[in-house]
Amino acid sequence: MKTIKGPALFLAQFAGDAAPFNTWDSITAWAADCGYQGVQVPSWDGRLFDLEKAATSKTYCDDFKGVAASHGIAVTELSTHLQGQLVAVHPAYDDAFDGFAAPAVRGKPAARQAWAVDQVKKALTASKNLGLTAHATFSGALAWPYIYPWPQRPAGLVETAFDELAARWLPILNHADDCGVDVAYEIHPGEDLHDGISFEMFLDRVKGHKRANMLYDPSHYVLQHLDYLDHIDIYHDRIKMFHVKDAELNPTGRQGVYGGFQSWVNRAGRFRSPGDGQVDFGGIFSKLTQYGFDGWAVVEWECCLKHPEDGAREGAAFVDAHIIRVTEKAFDDFADGGTDMAANRRMLGIS
Numbered sequence: 001m002k003t004i005k006g007p008a009l010f011l012a013q014f015a016g017d018a019a020p021f022n023t024w025d026s027i028t029a030w031a032a033d034c035g036y037q038g039v040q041v042p043s044w045d046g047r048l049f050d051l052e053k054a055a056t057s058k059t060y061c062d063d064f065k066g067v068a069a070s071h072g073i074a075v076t077e078l079s080t081h082l083q084g085q086l087v088a089v090h091p092a093y094d095d096a097f098d099g100f101a102a103p104a105v106r107g108k109p110a111a112r113q114a115w116a117v118d119q120v121k122k123a124l125t126a127s128k129n130l131g132l133t134a135h136a137t138f139s140g141a142l143a144w145p146y147i148y149p150w151p152q153r154p155a156g157l158v159e160t161a162f163d164e165l166a167a168r169w170l171p172i173l174n175h176a177d178d179c180g181v182d183v184a185y186e187i188h189p190g191e192d193l194h195d196g197i198s199f200e201m202f203l204d205r206v207k208g209h210k211r212a213n214m215l216y217d218p219s220h221y222v223l224q225h226l227d228y229l230d231h232i233d234i235y236h237d238r239i240k241m242f243h244v245k246d247a248e249l250n251p252t253g254r255q256g257v258y259g260g261f262q263s264w265v266n267r268a269g270r271f272r273s274p275g276d277g278q279v280d281f282g283g284i285f286s287k288l289t290q291y292g293f294d295g296w297a298v299v300e301w302e303c304c305l306k307h308p309e310d311g312a313r314e315g316a317a318f319v320d321a322h323i324i325r326v327t328e329k330a331f332d333d334f335a336d337g338g339t340d341m342a343a344n345r346r347m348l349g350i351s
Contacts, residue, residue: 001290001292002289002292002293003325004294004296004297005037005076005297006038006298006320007035007036007037007038007297007298008039008297009038009315009316010039010040010300011048014301014308015027015045015047024049024068025071028071031071032071032072035316035317035320036073037074038076039068039075040076041077041079042081043078043083043123043126044080049078051122051123054130055123055129061130065130076296077127077296078123078130078132078135078136079137080138081137081138082100082138083115083120084137085141086100086101086115087113088168089113089142090141090143090145094109098112117171121175123135124179127181128179133180134184134213134240134295135181135183136186136241137183137186138185138186138188139185140165141192142161143161143162143165144190144191165192166202166206173211173212177211182211182213183211183212183213184240184241186214186241189220189223199214213238213240214239214241216231216235216242216288217242218247218284219246219247222249222278223249223269228279228284232284241296244281244318244319245274245279245301246271246273246274246278246281247270247271248272249268249278252268255268265304273301273306273310274299274319276303282322285297285324289324297319299311301315
């Protein structure tokens with residue numbers, strides 16, 4: 001067993017144009033003041049991080065880490081959630097996702113996809129330069145519009161989508177292997193990899209690639225009514241990253257999992273700050289510790305009610321209280337009788 005590292009904070013929801021959220025130096029100082037020991041970095045946010053420089057300059061990466069370290073903060077992982085989303089986009093979502101891309105490739109799906117692949121590969125190279133071993137991303141989605149089949153899906157539609165998804169990601173996974181970095185797909189509604197079965201479908205098509213792994217976020221399982229503790233038992237070998245995000249599902253006679261097109265605050269399923277929802281984090285930290293997860297517990301603040309800065313400060317203390325410092329001895333060692341093989345044989349009546 002190993003002790004989970006943390007607390008850490010995903011900075012995507014906090015980066016902004018106002019201090020202290022507008023520079024790398026000031027946001028890491030703020031995170032430290034909140035009680036964090038690490039931060040997960042959105043690679044697309046130029047206010048905090050220069051992806052091009054990080055992919056080509058070890059000196060830049062060393063300086064980048066040095067600024068964080070001056071505040072007692074480690075860089076835990078890089079994220080390409082937005083770029084990863086663009087590796088596979090169904091045409092129905094072209095306009096919705098176009099804003100994630102560089103202006104030069106907007107409105108050009110093929111060019112946008114090539115740009116996204118290049119971005120993820122650069123982020124993996126940057127991860128190597130930063131000395132990181134895991135990378136957070138989304139898979140993108142080709143089959144998602146057909147998640148609930150009406151009209152009935154034609155035979156082979158889903159299989160074709162997953163064949164194509166795997167073909168697009170395999171060169172990226174091979175590059176990740178060259179960099180010694182695991183790709184941790186956040187298993188997330190809106191992505192083709194949205195639950196365990198869909199992850200397995202993808203894994204089969206990339207032939208069990210060792211770099212194809214998971215970012216475990218229980219909030220997305222609560223909203224699907226999926227057993228998130230059993231999920232750890234099944235997939236613990238593939239879980240390389242952990243987002244601490246809470247959620248609640250309170251179905252009524254009017255709405256359930258799908259939410260009836262309501263705003264977040266009016267949905268039956270809502271994201272909440274850690275400790276304010278229904279997730280059994282005691283069970284999650286116990287299972288991850290049992291299976292030897294030695295990555296970071298990263299708070300991802302998404303709450304329909306609470307102010308983000310309050311959620312961040314409370315989240316650091318919440319994670320700190322849940323991390324289990326693993327024992328180095330058995331609880332009943334005091335009763336050890338000091339027996340040996342001969343004594344064991346005598347106790348069993350074996351002459």
